[in-house]
Amino acid sequence: MAAVTATIEAAAAHDLRIGIDIGGTWIKGALIDLASGTPAGAVRRLQTPAGGNVGAVADTMDRLVAELEVECLGAAGRPVGVAIPSIVKRGIAHSAANMDGSWIGLDVQSYLKSRLGRPVRVVNDADAAGMAEALYGAGTARKGVVLVLTLGTGIGSALIVDGRLVPNFELGHLEVDGFKAESRASAVVRENEGLGWVEYAGRLQRYLAHVEFLFSPDLIIIGGGISACSQEYLPRLSLRTPVIPASLENSAGVVGAALQASAAWN
Known part of the structure; x- marks a missing residue:
């Protein structure tokens, strides 16, 4: 009661x-x-x-x-x-x-x-997800270009520039090494293919390096269902851009x- x-x-x-x-x-x-x-x-x-x-x-x-x-x-x-x-x-x-x-x-x-x-x-x-992270989560009060990626069934993406959303920013469909990115680096692909964290981090590294080259973000936030396991793959990445887990995780x-x-x- x-x-x-x-x-x-x-x-x-x-x-x-x-x-x-x-x-x-x-x-x-x-x-x-x-x-x-x-x-x-x-x-x-x-x-x-x-x-x-x-x-x-x-x-x-x-x-x-x-x-x-x-x-x-x-x-x-x-x-x-x-x-x-x-x-x-x-x-x-x-x-x-x-x-x-x-x-x-x-x-x-x-x-x-x-x-x-x-x-x-x-x-x-x-x-x-990007709006939520920018207002309440890991992107709060961040200036510049913030890229929020959600790794789940596919790869979702949101771009926020100085606190303003650029809508419908679809980066999961980028082609990397001849494949659609989300067909190689989504959380569900990792599960379905039984990838270990080292191999998965390598795929994610390739994708994120390509995104970094194209858009030069100031911060990358990783969310989605896999964000709760970020300690398994984030330390294995090597990028110029800081990459941090979404603080709101899967919500x-x-x-x-x-x-x-x-x-x-x-």
Whole structure:
């Protein structure tokens, strides 16, 4: 009872939004306190439907929001920000990385607003993670060019210049040594191919050295599901640019999605 009371008090005292991060493997969601960038309750997750069909994903999101509203009374009726693995322009998806092609060309923002019955704002998943890290995490108060890379099912990327986001900055699709980068250096590829940390760090080194040459960032932040194991591969990298783990780890996309729901990022 005390936990529920605390959640209600938090809802009254702070600006709370629901953030949902749609990945190729998991759909994660939480009620986020935007004053601190931290979850007001547990971060919940449900498995992404096989194939990533739009309707099936929307059904799963509906379940996730319902679970959040049961667990956190402050979540009832709150706007939702949704991070999706797509290039997003004015709420419309223009790609579908590791998802069904039915996303492409869809006004996802309007569709989900109708399905969830509440205000919805949609953002590219890597942009969401980048916004969260820049405002609340490892990139806080950093000047210059900050590159946030999320290593998960694929490779997401966000570029932030003097605190401002450059949207839809897709570096996971760069070709390195004749291969799409995310087909060689994502976290899922490491798992599927059974790569040891030394071999994986070598692949990541090759990719990051290419990105460093092209964009000369002042800081590279590594996030995504593999960020919790950063001590296994970051010390093996050799770059001019400092490379640090994301401090929000795998919750950055959820936090950034909630931030998008508030339209607080300008």
